[in-house]
Amino acid sequence: MSHQKEIGIQEVPRFDKWLTFSIQHLFAMFGATILVPYLVDLSPAVALFSSGLGTLAYLLITRGQIPAYLGSSFAFIAPIIAATTIGGPEGAMIGSFLAGIIYGIVALLIKASGVGWLLKILPPIVVGPVIMVIGLGLAGVAIDMAMNVPGTGQYSGTLFSVAIVTLGITVLSAFFLKGFFGLIPFLFGIIGGYIYAYIMGVIDFTPVRDAAIFAVPDFIVPFVTYTPSFNWHIAAIMVPIAVVxxxxxxxxxxxxxxxxxxxxxxxxxxxxxxxxxxVATMIASVLGGPPNTTYGENIGVLAITRVFSVFVIGGAAVLAMTLAFFGKFAALIQTIPTAVMGGVSILLFGVIASSGLRMLIENGINMGLKRNLIISSTILVIGIGGAFIQVSDEIQIAGMALATIIGIVLHLVLPNKEESYGTKSMFEDDQKVNQ
Structure with a gap:
């Protein structure tokens, strides 16, 4: 933990400190933010730009009182992939826009009625297993990226070695590095894996040489380029994830x-x-970027540096937006081998699944009780197994969305609801936080 003087939320640090801490926040979110668009076949440059612009909008809406950076959300990876197969990337972006609207509706309801009603329908026994589904449901994607030649499904020992080296560097970085460097193991993993992949001769630098120094990112404007009629199937895939x-x-x-x-x-x-x-998610969707969410890595940077300035967060956002217009940098990201991303994904998706398990443990959920066992088991099997309900020719509720809905319904209809809130609610300490 740093012993330097704490910098308040609305304080403006000296320029050199402002730049240093802004770069730290950018590094903290960089690896994960570019991984999401990489997995769903969107532009990493657009993801960087939209995360920066979304963060600035977030700071404005929260009146400059919450120092939080927003990056790409992993919860939407599988839904975006599914929605893209139906309506292309533009259709997936419209689904993301609708998810952002759900945020707005819930915000209005919380403003009018408080947050108690939301916490009653989303206890840890529902949220925890759904988070586990998010991670475990992507396990096959990570292994395929790590082992096989992209597009062919053919096993490659060379590529798998790249993935294993990447995974090893990421694990060692997470375990042995301390302070700020301990917060960015995925970035170290990507860099180390990239170097090893270059040594193994699996990187082609031609796109970097051919790219312009400065280039406008490949923005997608879905409400202009999306020509098919609205598809309710996409809404059914994307909207329920906003609940989680x-x-x-x-x-x-x-x-x-x-x-x-x-x-x-x-x-x-x-x-x-x-x-x-x-609003940040809606901004991302109209530009062609993945939905945004707050990042635990950036909270970790705040905890270590004790620099809470929103001007630092805003600086990181501006740096991300600027970086998106460097054409050679965007091309360099595109040259990262799929196996490298597969290597970091093995750990990252596992961490996501484990965080759902941690939620159950931290909230004191008794898994020996039939109620909790039934709800969690049903969510896991339906979500990972890929069950779906064909409502009509255009509407299908599948996978994670269906698991979330069924989990909520089971919680509401089964008796003894108090058993699912655990011995310590994850939100019960909100009244104890200092004013």
Missing amino acids: TISEHIGDQMVLSKVVGKNFIKKPGLHRSLLGDG
Whole structure:
């Protein structure tokens, strides 16, 4: 932990400190933010730009009172892939836009009625297993990227060695590095894996040589280029995921409140932070970027540096937006071998799944009780197994979305609801956070 002087939320650090801390926040979110568009076949440059612009919108909506950076959301990876097969990337972006609207609706309801009703329908026994589904459901994607030649499914020992080396560097970085460097193991893994892949001769630098120094990112404007009639199937895939990410958002706000020592749930209010998250997601969707969400890595940077300045967060956002227009940098990202991304994904998707398990443990959920066992088991099998309900020719509720809905329904209809809230609610400490 750094012993330097704490810098407040609305303080402007000296330029050299401002630049240093802004770069740290950019590094903290960089690896994960470019991985999401890489997996769903969107532009990493657009993802960087939209995350920066979304963060600036978030800071504006929260009145410059919450120092949080927003990056690409992993919860939407599988839904975006599914939605893209139906309506192309433009259709997936419209689905993301609708998810952002859900954020806005929930924000209005919280403003009017408080957050209690939301926490009652989203207990840890529902949210935890759904988060596990998000990670475990992508396990096959990670292994395919790590082992096989892209597009052919043919096994390659060379590529698998690249993935294993990448994974090893990431694990060692996470385990042995301390302080700020311990927060960016995925970035170290990507860099180390890239170097090894170059040594193994699997990288082609031709796109970098051919790229312009400066280039406009490949923005997608879905409401202009998407010609088919609206597809309710896409909405059914994308919208329910917002329920889970909203719950994650609340948890992040509680952790951030404890780190900074201010109750952001009360001031500027959960409704404002949720609205900011939703608007950031809608901004990303109209540009062709993945949905945005708050990042635990950036909360970790705040905890280590004790620099809570929103001007630092804004600086990181501006740097990300600027970086998106460097054509050779965008081309360099595109040359990262799939096996490298597969290597970091093995750990990253496992961490996501494990965080769902951690939620159950931290909230004191008794898995020996029939109620909790039934709800969690049903969510896991339906979500990972790929079950779906064909509502009509255009509407299909599948996978993670179906698992979320069924989990909520089971919680609401089964008796003894108090058993699913655990011995310690993940949100019960919000009143204890300093004003």
